[in-house]
Amino acid sequence: MGEFPNKATQFSxxxxxxxxxxxxxxLSLKTWIEKVWNEEITEDNGNKIVRILLSxxxxxxxxxxxxxxxxxxxxxxxxxxxTQKIETTEVQRLIQIDTADD
Numbered sequence: 001m002g003e004f005p006n007k008a009t010q011f012s013x014x015x016x017x018x019x020x021x022x023x024x025x026x027l028s029l030k031t032w033i034e035k036v037w038n039e040e041i042t043e044d045n046g047n048k049i050v051r052i053l054l055s056x057x058x059x060x061x062x063x064x065x066x067x068x069x070x071x072x073x074x075x076x077x078x079x080x081x082x083t084q085k086i087e088t089t090e091v092q093r094l095i096q097i098d099t100a101d102d
Contacts (some may be wrong), residue, residue, distance in 0.1 A: 022028070027035075037052040062070035
């Protein structure tokens with residue numbers, strides 16, 4: 001039994017996966033989502049509107065109807081995520097002990 005990995009064939013031209021990854025020039029899922037969200041569509045009243053605005057309108061409507069998740073999503077986008085409080089009492093005590101030795 002040989003050594004692993006076999007250095008002679010590890011990165012050779014014949015030992016390469018075929019068709020790996022996304023094809024060159026194809027669009028990622030993120031790009032497709034952005035295209036759809038930025039697409040102009042016509043509302044029932046004839047107004048042209050960007051799809052992402054309709055998504056935001058729907059989210060606001062759900063929040064107004066009492067959907068807590070929708071309200072939370074809106075607040076986090078507008079106000080930002082709340083800062084997390086980190087307790088540092090143990091570190092402060094260690095610093096005090098370290099400086100007391102001097």
